[in-house]
Amino acid sequence: MAIERTFSILKPDATARNLTGAVNALIEKAGLRIIAQKRIRMTREQAETFYAVHKARPFFGELVEFMISAPVVVQVLEGENAVLKYREIMGATDPSKAADGTIRKLHAKSVGENSVHGSDATDTAAVEIVQFFSGNEIVG
Ligand code: CMP
Numbered sequence: 001m002a003i004e005r006t007f008s009i010l011k012p013d014a015t016a017r018n019l020t021g022a023v024n025a026l027i028e029k030a031g032l033r034i035i036a037q038k039r040i041r042m043t044r045e046q047a048e049t050f051y052a053v054h055k056a057r058p059f060f061g062e063l064v065e066f067m068i069s070a071p072v073v074v075q076v077l078e079g080e081n082a083v084l085k086y087r088e089i090m091g092a093t094d095p096s097k098a099a100d101g102t103i104r105k106l107h108a109k110s111v112g113e114n115s116v117h118g119s120d121a122t123d124t125a126a127v128e129i130v131q132f133f134s135g136n137e138i139v140g
Helices: 012-016 020-029 044-050 060-067 082-090 103-107 122-132
Strands: 003-010 033-040 072-080 116-118
Touching (some): 003 020, 020 033, 020 103
Antiparallel strands (some): 003 116
16 A cells, blocks of 8 residues: 555644644554644635635635634644545544544534644645645655
8 A cells, every 4th residue: 555645734623622632643543644743823825825726615715714713733644545544534524424533523613613634635735735844844
């Protein structure tokens, strides 16, 4: 199986409730390695660029406001099949539909305040990672 990298964000609802360690424990328990991590205050420009694919959606404004409302933790995760594995442990976007034991089932508050983001494919991950990390910040 391929060793992949994926991009992760611990969102404002997670950092506000002091859940960085709890989420990281679930990530590491799943066998993914956190090979880069930093806590940042996302700028409006960064949030709008990151979520540009959702620009036409009715929730876009709300999503951007939420992502800049408090600190986030951005991460690069590495491991076998990392993109799919992280999506599995995150659970469904809507926490009411997320499987038991997933990050969103355990911690997310709503479809908007859903605690974590993970890339949907390896090519998306590559684009998302370079938006937030330079090469020397990633130590595999
Ligand atoms: P994420 O995986 O970060 O990618 C897009 C985000 O949009 C998603 O998680 C949700 O946080 C957010 N989102 C999706 N649907 C809705 C919705 N109906 N209302 C508010 N936010 C949403």
